[in-house]
Amino acid sequence: MDAVTYPDASVIECIKENIIPLRIPSNSEPYATDFNIKWTPTIVFLDEKGKEHHRNVGFLPSDELIPCILLGIAKTFYELDRFPDALDNLEKIISGFTKSGSAPEAVFLRGVCGYKHTHDPKPLKQAYEKLNTDYKESEWAKRALPYRLLP
Amino acid sequence: MSKSIQWETDFSEALKKAKAEKKPVMLDFFNPG
Numbered sequence: 001m002d003a004v005t006y007p008d009a010s011v012i013e014c015i016k017e018n019i020i021p022l023r024i025p026s027n028s029e030p031y032a033t034d035f036n037i038k039w040t041p042t043i044v045f046l047d048e049k050g051k052e053h054h055r056n057v058g059f060l061p062s063d064e065l066i067p068c069i070l071l072g073i074a075k076t077f078y079e080l081d082r083f084p085d086a087l088d089n090l091e092k093i094i095s096g097f098t099k100s101g102s103a104p105e106a107v108f109l110r111g112v113c114g115y116k117h118t119h120d121p122k123p124l125k126q127a128y129e130k131l132n133t134d135y136k137e138s139e140w141a142k143r144a145l146p147y148r149l150l151p
Numbered sequence: 152m153s154k155s156i157q158w159e160t161d162f163s164e165a166l167k168k169a170k171a172e173k174k175p176v177m178l179d180f181f182n183p184g
Contacts, residue, residue, distance in 0.1 A: 001179075006156055007155065012154070012155065015156055015177065019176065019177045020168050020174050020177065021158050021177050022165040022177065023159075023178075023179045024160070024180055025181060025182075026181060026182055026183065027183060031162060031178075031180070035178075037180045040180055040182040042180045043180075044177075044180070045176070045177055045178070047169070047176075048170040048173075048175075048176070050162070050166055053175070072175065072177065073174075076175040
């Protein structure tokens with residue numbers, strides 16, 4: 001990550017604009033134990049109280065790290081009930097990083113977020129339809145399967 | 152634009168900054184070698 005991903009200008013800009021970056025050695029206590037760190041690199045996404053909302057284990061190139069960061073931000077906001085903020089970040093993944101590993105989960109979460117924000121089931125059905133069309137082999141398409149029955 | 156990531160190294164300070172800027176924290180556990 002230090003040699004390839006973190007020096008990338010697009011990664012630097014994404015982090016500067018969207019998130020507070022913090023680095024801690026993987027053997028630093030109490031954090032290694034508190035966050036159950038067993039391998040590096042491990043990236044954990046936290047809210048301002050230090051509560052975890054998302055993590056990634058293993059190397060990511062820049063075109064995967066950026067959507068991973070956006071997903072981490074979106075999941076943090078989603079779990080804090082900040083649905084419009086979560087949706088903004090999910091849209092960035094879905095429109096700008098369509099081939100990334102984070103995209104199918106972003107589509108799924110956009111459906112859930114949209115439903116929770118509006119109480120309208122349409123976003124869930126739309127999530128199923130997009131996953132079934134664009135990411136048919138992903139686990140997220142399978143998770144969305146029940147939403148095909150929605151009106 | 153910064154030429155490198157401006158990493159925080161103190162957990163508590165990072166949380167304070169997150170609260171002030173209303174942003175999440177990305178905590179990278181790295182191998183110290």
